[in-house]
Amino acid sequence: MSEEPKVGGPMILMRGIRKSYSTGRVEVEALRGIDLDIGGNDYVAVVGPSGSGKSTLMNIVGCLDTPTSGEYVLSGEKVAGLDRNRLAEIRNRHVGFVFQNFNLLPYASALENVELPLLFAGAGARERKERAEEMLRRVDLADRMDHKPTELSGGQMQRVAIARALVNRPAIILADEPTGNLDSASGQGIVGLFRALHAAGQTIVMITHDQAIARLASRIVQIRDGQIVEDRQAAA
Numbered sequence: 001m002s003e004e005p006k007v008g009g010p011m012i013l014m015r016g017i018r019k020s021y022s023t024g025r026v027e028v029e030a031l032r033g034i035d036l037d038i039g040g041n042d043y044v045a046v047v048g049p050s051g052s053g054k055s056t057l058m059n060i061v062g063c064l065d066t067p068t069s070g071e072y073v074l075s076g077e078k079v080a081g082l083d084r085n086r087l088a089e090i091r092n093r094h095v096g097f098v099f100q101n102f103n104l105l106p107y108a109s110a111l112e113n114v115e116l117p118l119l120f121a122g123a124g125a126r127e128r129k130e131r132a133e134e135m136l137r138r139v140d141l142a143d144r145m146d147h148k149p150t151e152l153s154g155g156q157m158q159r160v161a162i163a164r165a166l167v168n169r170p171a172i173i174l175a176d177e178p179t180g181n182l183d184s185a186s187g188q189g190i191v192g193l194f195r196a197l198h199a200a201g202q203t204i205v206m207i208t209h210d211q212a213i214a215r216l217a218s219r220i221v222q223i224r225d226g227q228i229v230e231d232r233q234a235a236a
């Protein structure tokens with residue numbers, strides 16, 4: 001089901017990525033020429049002011065949207081210009097998403113939430129259960145598997161969402177403001193978990209506008225007005 005990421009070349013290669021939206025009479029240039037390489041096993045924080053294009057970039061990286069122009073190669077596949085079905089296929093195979101508001105199914109247990117992507121992928125009941133349990137143990141929720149989202153703290157809900165993002169063994173985890181709804185201690189916990197996953201080989205790209213959170217990544221890419229204005233290794 002899941003293919004090994006290609007060894008060698010970058011996992012993400014973007015050249016001259018532009019994205020415009022036309023809404024009524026206004027044309028917004030959300031991205032204005034992004035060149036970005038992200039290697040396998042990078043842990044990148046994308047920072048920048050509100051409206052600078054972070055989520056737009058993330059949606060393109062995650063194959064939820066396509067650029068207006070430019071070249072994008074994900075794990076050796078040319079993504080720009082593919083149709084929706086092919087895009088969905090690449091997304092399901094390569095990308096795990098984590099969102100600010102967790103996006104968990106409210107009436108399903110933690111275990112059932114994590115099993116869901118495997119259900120869509122056609123895995124059998126036993127494999128689903130085993131792999132979902134394994135992922136929940138990885139995010140330190142072995143004792144919360146049967147809890148529903150309302151019976152969990154925000155930090156725990158986000159851990160369930162991360163387990164769900166990981167369960168299909170994606171090449172890359174994309175997180176858009178994963179700590180945005182958490183208090184600072186829970187937020188640090190989530191970033192600590194990302195560090196551990198990164199140490200175990202996972203590629204992670206995380207949007208945040210919290211500098212303290214960004215500093216815990218290994219690389220910080222700063223966006224302003226749809227362009228990368230700084231790209232540096234983090235001190236930590």
Ligand SMILES: Nc1ncnc2c1ncn2[C@@H]1O[C@H](COP(=O)(O)OP(=O)(O)OP(=O)(O)O)[C@@H](O)[C@H]1O
Pocket residue numbers: 021022023028029030048049050051052053054055056057209
């Ligand atoms: N679907 C859309 N249609 C029209 N304009 C859009 C759309 N999505 C984003 N934009 C515009 O593109 C620009 C970049 O938006 P984006 O959501 O990428 O910013 P952001 O950096 O994620 O901001 P925030 O930190 O507030 O989440 C903004 O000016 C926004 O208004």
Ligand SMILES: [Mg+2]
Pocket residue numbers: 054055056
């Ligand atoms: Mg955003």
